[in-house]
Amino acid sequence: MARRGRPAGPTGPVLTRGLALLAAFGPARPAMTLSQLARHTGMPLSTAHRLLGELVDWGALERDDAGSYRVGLRLWELGALAPRGQGLRERALPFLEDLSQITRENVQLAVREGTEVVFVERIGGSGAVPVLTRVGGRFALTATGVGLVLLAHAPTEVQEDVLGGRIERFTARTVTDAEQLRRMLADVRVNGFSISDRQVTMDALSVGAPIQDERGQVVAAVSLVVRHGTASPHTLSPLVRTSARAISRALAAGYRAG
Amino acid sequence: MARRGRPAGPTGPVLTRGLALLAAFGPARPAMTLSQLARHTGMPLSTAHRLLGELVDWGALERDDAGSYRVGLRLWELGALAPRGQGLRERALPFLEDLSQITRENVQLAVREGTEVVFVERIGGSGAVPVLTRVGGRFALTATGVGLVLLAHAPTEVQEDVLGGRIERFTARTVTDAEQLRRMLADVRVNGFSISDRQVTMDALSVGAPIQDERGQVVAAVSLVVRHGTASPHTLSPLVRTSARAISRALAAGYRAG
DNA sequence: ACCGGACTTCCGGGAAATGGAAGGGTTTGT
DNA sequence: ACAAACCCTTCCATTTCCCGGAAGTCCGGT
Numbered sequence: 001m002a003r004r005g006r007p008a009g010p011t012g013p014v015l016t017r018g019l020a021l022l023a024a025f026g027p028a029r030p031a032m033t034l035s036q037l038a039r040h041t042g043m044p045l046s047t048a049h050r051l052l053g054e055l056v057d058w059g060a061l062e063r064d065d066a067g068s069y070r071v072g073l074r075l076w077e078l079g080a081l082a083p084r085g086q087g088l089r090e091r092a093l094p095f096l097e098d099l100s101q102i103t104r105e106n107v108q109l110a111v112r113e114g115t116e117v118v119f120v121e122r123i124g125g126s127g128a129v130p131v132l133t134r135v136g137g138r139f140a141l142t143a144t145g146v147g148l149v150l151l152a153h154a155p156t157e158v159q160e161d162v163l164g165g166r167i168e169r170f171t172a173r174t175v176t177d178a179e180q181l182r183r184m185l186a187d188v189r190v191n192g193f194s195i196s197d198r199q200v201t202m203d204a205l206s207v208g209a210p211i212q213d214e215r216g217q218v219v220a221a222v223s224l225v226v227r228h229g230t231a232s233p234h235t236l237s238p239l240v241r242t243s244a245r246a247i248s249r250a251l252a253a254g255y256r257a258g
Numbered sequence: 259m260a261r262r263g264r265p266a267g268p269t270g271p272v273l274t275r276g277l278a279l280l281a282a283f284g285p286a287r288p289a290m291t292l293s294q295l296a297r298h299t300g301m302p303l304s305t306a307h308r309l310l311g312e313l314v315d316w317g318a319l320e321r322d323d324a325g326s327y328r329v330g331l332r333l334w335e336l337g338a339l340a341p342r343g344q345g346l347r348e349r350a351l352p353f354l355e356d357l358s359q360i361t362r363e364n365v366q367l368a369v370r371e372g373t374e375v376v377f378v379e380r381i382g383g384s385g386a387v388p389v390l391t392r393v394g395g396r397f398a399l400t401a402t403g404v405g406l407v408l409l410a411h412a413p414t415e416v417q418e419d420v421l422g423g424r425i426e427r428f429t430a431r432t433v434t435d436a437e438q439l440r441r442m443l444a445d446v447r448v449n450g451f452s453i454s455d456r457q458v459t460m461d462a463l464s465v466g467a468p469i470q471d472e473r474g475q476v477v478a479a480v481s482l483v484v485r486h487g488t489a490s491p492h493t494l495s496p497l498v499r500t501s502a503r504a505i506s507r508a509l510a511a512g513y514r515a516g
Numbered sequence: 517a518c519c520g521g522a523c524t525t526c527c528g529g530g531a532a533a534t535g536g537a538a539g540g541g542t543t544t545g546t
Numbered sequence: 547a548c549a550a551a552c553c554c555t556t557c558c559a560t561t562t563c564c565c566g567g568a569a570g571t572c573c574g575g576t
Contacts, residue, residue, distance in 0.1 A: 011531075011565070014272040015309060019316045022336055030339045035522060044566050049524065051273060058277045059371075062342075067523080071340040073371050078280060079337020080394030081288045081329040084320075090393070113317075113331050135348070136338030269562075272533070293553060302535050307555070325554080 017043065018051050022060065022075075027137050031068045084111050088220055089120050091254055092211075092247045099224070099243045100124040103236075106131055106225040108206075112150040115162050117141055120220070129204045129227045140168050142181060145208030145223035148194035152185040153210055153218035159185070173198040193237040194223075203228050207236040209244035214252035222247065275301065276309050280318065280333075285395050289326040342369050346478055347378050349512055350469075350505045354480070357501045358382045361494075364389055364483040366464075370408040373420050375399055378478070387462045387485045398426050400439060403466030403481035406452035410443040411468055411476035417443070431456040451495040452481075461486050465494040467502035472510040480505065 011017070024032065024040040032040070038048040052069060055061045059074030080086040092109050100107045106124035108131075110117045116138045122131065133139060141147040141154075141162055151162060167176040175181055188194045194208040208223035222244050224236050269275070282290065282298040290298070296306040310327060313319045317332030338344040350367055358365045364382035366389075368375045374396045380389065391397060399405040399412075399420055409420060425434040433439055446452045452466040466481035480502045482494050 013312060014533075014564070015276040015312045016316065018273040018276065019312075019318065023316075025336060025339055027339070030341070033522075045523080046525085046566055046568095047564090050564085054271060054273045054277075058274065058281075060277065071336055071343075073340055073342050073369065073376060075333065076337035076340035076343025077376065077394045077396075078283060078329055079334035079343075081283055081285070082331055082334035082337075083288070083322075083328055084331050085329075085334025085337075086394065111331065118331060118335060136335045136344065138335075269534070272564075291553075303554080304535055304556085305533085308533085
């Protein structure tokens with residue numbers, strides 16, 4: 001006998017399931033087929049198919065020649081309106097380019113989202129140390145220069161959450177002891193800059209500084225990433241701090257203007 | 259007697275209604291309150307409230323201090339995965355910067371979405387002519403340098419759709435005659451570049467050239483925007499064309515590599 | 517020709533979405 | 547000081563619209 005109709009059982013809010021399909025995309029998986037998406041979200045093929053159809057009609061997703069789903073231009077347009085994404089990026093870019101041209105090193109701009117760092121911009125590239133990060137990518141708060149700055153100025157609740165949980169190790173020098181990290185964060189608050197010495201890769205060192213909004217809240221962080229042994233953190237920190245302050249001022253001016 | 263419950267009447271797919279809320283955002287309205295969103299989408303306050311709650315929980319939207327809704331970082335992260343958005347942008351950026359530094363003029367990068375141009379990048383700024391466009395913004399295909407290039411290489415169906423419809427006028431020199439535009443598009447295909455002479459504003463002129471993917475399909479366009487009278491289109495076109503070709507090659511190389 | 521895999525369409529039952537009403541908070545005007 | 551106007555949030559009885567198994571289609575491989 002042909003079983004038809006919904007076979008009972010809670011499914012969850014509809015919009016949330018649609019968003020779950022979008023959430024399946026990431027730097028590691030920028031393009032996926034129907035079956036891959038259904039597998040990742042755990043929904044039946046026909047359900048995924050119908051929801052994906054709606055997302056494509058709207059322009060959130062596009063299908064390439066092979067039939068795979070990719071993120072659509074419409075979603076990029078929306079993303080460009082995010083104040084902490086493109087907005088921050090555009091205001092800070094001239095200053096980041098200055099810093100990159102003066103030092104000839106990698107410059108990174110990042111914000112905190114929950115208990116992770118999200119990289120908003122990364123320039124410098126060619127001659128400098130290769131870095132693991134990617135624009136739009138995420139990383140642990142505990143290891144990078146930008147991460148330490150953002151963690152040091154995060155709400156206590158977030159700090160406890162991060163320090164209380166498992167702290168990921170990347171190299172032999174990654175600090176994974178909660179007490180030692182607590183002391184480092186205190187230093188960051190006192191000094192106004194952070195140092196991550198070979199905590200992410202053994203050949204790189206980064207120095208970060210906080211960017212504040214017009215009310216003094218830390219909303220982002222800049223960092224310089226250099227090859228280990230090239231320069232001392234203490235010659236880099238004034239440059240990074242100066243740049244961070246210039247960006248802070250530009251943000252405040254922007255708020256007043258528009 | 260207290261009327262309770264859904265009062266009947268077709269409403270439309272749920273996911274679509276959620277997306278309609280996102281669609282209300284745009285360059286002109288980057289932040290909106292609950293009531294504004296409800297008004298724009300035509301849905302009841304309580305419905306908008308519930309759907310917005312889901313979108314905020316997921317991270318698509320964020321609420322600022324005033325309680326207004328803004329586009330969230332999560333959506334920006336997703337947008338960064340769009341091949342025709344951030345992907346194109348990042349590959350092309352070095353070449354655009356070269357072109358901008360050599361000419362000291364505005365450089366624009368754009369793609370076609372339906373019957374409009376979407377600007378993906380715009381650099382040069384300081385000393386150059388102020389331009390109306392914005393990264394992530396849209397414009398008519400018929401007036402700008404990039405638009406003429408993209409229209410000239412669009413499917414016949416799209417061309418007929420645009421030329422058959424109402425052609426928007428921006429200045430006294432905007433070409434709004436379909437036959438004249440058809441001749442201009444033929445020239446663009448023959449010459450390999452487009453000229454928009456004071457068609458958008460009376461003080462600016464732009465020269466555009468096509469960017470092709472590895473199969474020779476025109477997927478984007480670059481343009482130089484200069485003050486009228488500063489330089490002749492024919493001295494600019496070799497620069498723009500060379501830059502466009504370099505970007506085309508970089509795209510093809512990128513496809514082969516990753 | 518047969519098989520395995522991926523994609524698309526169909527449609528009846530019932531879970532999940534809907535939106536009027538009520539309540540609380542804040543600002544504006546008299 | 548009071549009221550009026552506005553905005554936001556929560557509640558819940560009533561259906562509507564979504565769900566997903568099954569069947570159909572279209573590949574490329576053996």
